Amino acid sequence: MAVIKVKRPELGAGEKFYLGAIFKGFLVTMKHAIDSLRGKTRGAKDLASSGLGATMQYPEQKWDESMPEYYRGAPALVTDEQDRERCVSCQLCEFICPPKAIKITPGEIPSDDPWAKVEKRPKEFEIDMIRCIYCGMCEEVCPEQAIYLRKDYAITGLDREQMVHDKKRLYEIGGKRVGLVNKWNELK
């Protein structure tokens, strides 16, 4: 591999004497301070900041409405229009998950269930939110469109157990999602 030698930039006398840069920094701070007192900061309106600066007063104020569509929050399981749990526990998300946050116990759907033809669903589905890095690989790999990263970002708990989302919690976060591919329709 060719080695490219990068030359250090030559500094002028003023640059070497860094006091000038410090004063420049003071001026930037002063400009923001005055702007915020006048209510003219960037994001004053759209981020509904307090008026006392660009800082949003979290958690009294939240920016949930302005979160983009592609925001990647907590991963969660979804049900479809017919309230069928879409996950069939194929365990691809468990396999792809880089920090190994997902643990699935597969199970069989009993034959008296209306969705018995799907044959398989998770008996238990756990995501350890201490491990989760919100990368979205699980959503990308899912062949059944069953797991989505929702916009929940404030995942808190008092101990490690509370930070593990079980199947019930995951469906609570995920809720119902319509308009997905109806793979297990009556033709199947």
Next chain:
Amino acid sequence: MSEEASTAEAKLPKDVAAEKGLVNVQIDGVWRQVPKGTRMIEACRSFGTIVPHYCYHPKLSSPGNCRMCLVQMGMPPRPTPGQDPTYDEDGYQPIGWMPRPVIACANTVAENMGIRTGGELVENVREGVMEFLLINHPLDCPICDQAGECRLQEHSVGHGRGHSRFVDMKVKKPKNVDIGPRIRLDDERCIMCSRCIRFMDEVAGDPVLGFTQRGTYTTLTVHPGRKLDSNYSLNTADICPVGALTSNDFRFQMRVWFLKETPSIDVNCGTGANITIWTRGETVYRITPRQNDEVNSCWMPDSHRLNFHYIDSDERLTEPLLRDGASHRQSSWPDAIAKVVDALKSHAAEEIAIIGSSRATNEELHLIRKLADQLGTEHLTTVPRIGESDGILIAADRNPNTNGCKLVWRREDPAFRLSAIRDGVREGRIKVLLNFGEDLTAEAGFDVADFEKLDCLVSMLLLAGPTAEASDVVLPGAAFAEKRGSMVNVTGRLQRLNRALEPRGHARDDWEVLRDLSAGVSNVSPFDASQPQLIEDVFRDMASTVSEFDGLNLSKIGDLGLPVTETGVTIPHLEDERARKAAGQIVG
């Protein structure tokens, strides 16, 4: 050198090959020599080219019905009358390529034949075959247990077209069909390769499977009024290239890509079928046969394959236990060993008896033998376990290591003292009974009442039960998947067990416990230089006394084992297989 060159010059390659019983075949442009009568697919395989296939299996007949192994074939053009064959500078005739492909699985090679396993024609027909196979495929890979080891998935990636041109409705077939106690059938996934049908007919000898209907409606079914209940039925799930036949026991337990494979051997009978133990974490999920043409071919019986759930059952003993009045209390290993050593030291040699097990490895039997010698007791035996051979793979001897015991103990019948020990216990002559791995109330023929006359009953066991209940000291041992060691099967083949799991809880490897007992009796620390510290040390020590193991170690045994002694016993299925191979019915 010059002499050789001149003779080679005089001879054509076909004559050189014919002298050795070989033929010259051009495989993908390279001239090779293969034995006459070899199937084209095997000729390609022997030079590292795997021709994709579904229905072909070397141990079964080749009906050639999946059409996946189509390759292009060519032969020298037939000379016109009076024309002499032409040869190129290497002495081969030019190949005239056939316009249509042939199946590689059922055709044999011929002199000066050309095989192309790639190229436009071959790739196009493969893509065509894949498209046909996928027309009615339900694409339920997310719920299919075969996903990850499915030939259809693999060849679809390798030779499929990526999207479907099929616009009509897919044909509906029965799904989730209960065709037997251990096998589930999904007809929509079936690609009609007929491997299972041929297996049940040719190997298991119970032809209950067959096709009904025709064309695209062809359906695999079990004979009316019958079930797929042969003791070899689970092998059909192994050879099924797709997910049509899956195991009920393994159904939806774990995806195969999570499982770790450990080569080991089966310990349910003297055959010692070669197996792969599939584990994830500390759980065994399934056991499948591993090919060894000298032991079990590619198969194993269901009863042996499914006999692993006890490893993590509730009955499994995980702590050393000491008798405390009517019940037992948990103890520590040093306390339990000290208790046993005390009992051994406070009794005369003739009051001590040892019951070993032919289910133990050679290494454990060697240490048991050494312990007996150390104590000076003559009362040493195993427990015989004789059943009936099923005429296929299950040996009459249900102990996996009777031959190993004979070699290590230098006895013709290691179990001959069992009745003497039983009488000794009943008459009160034997006061201390060391039981290594046998449920004494089962095959050994003891009653629980017999044990009341003993001062001390020590049992090294896997599972709770009447024997553990009656024991004064219970030492939890390691199951077959939890230990490394060697055994000798009915044909005299030395084979190796490998550790797939750690022993449960505080259970320990049996040989370590035996080492600790032996060290305790001779008043040295188990970590003394005189004591073995690794299972390899035990094998080395054993090999110095057992001439059959001379020069061997556990690594040298390898995954396929080594013959070490002649027993004259044969495995019925292998005889059958060799006969069918000799008759040309299978490749073998």
